[in-house]
Amino acid sequence: MTEKISEFKKRNIKLISIASDSVRLLTEFKEENGFTVDIISDRGAKIAKGYDVYWFAPGGGKNYKFKQAVPSKFLINNDGEIVWTYIGKDKTDRPSIELMTEIIDKKIKNPE
Numbered sequence: 001m002t003e004k005i006s007e008f009k010k011r012n013i014k015l016i017s018i019a020s021d022s023v024r025l026l027t028e029f030k031e032e033n034g035f036t037v038d039i040i041s042d043r044g045a046k047i048a049k050g051y052d053v054y055w056f057a058p059g060g061g062k063n064y065k066f067k068q069a070v071p072s073k074f075l076i077n078n079d080g081e082i083v084w085t086y087i088g089k090d091k092t093d094r095p096s097i098e099l100m101t102e103i104i105d106k107k108i109k110n111p112e
Helices: 002-010 023-033 046-050 097-109
Strands: 016-019 038-041 054-059 064-069 072-076 082-087
Touching (some): 002 097, 023 038, 082 097
Parallel strands (some): 016 038
Antiparallel strands (some): 054 064
């Protein structure tokens, strides 16, 4: 995703990533991978629970189900309103950059 960050910057969109890892691990990840998006540590899954994206989902490459924050995307406009939501089915389900920029162009740049 980092190689396409410019698509969001062109649209004046601020990306924030939220992960359940510790601040230390997230800082190391950002440095090692040249990740430029701000990452918030959600230890205890308070944010994930608040957005109702913390539930039992498939994991471990098998039929196991683990309680986890499922990858999700929320597009929030300048008024603080959620104008689009994408909730993944599992840890690997994420929308494409193309879909996200299309939604941004439709919902933020040219709202109905």
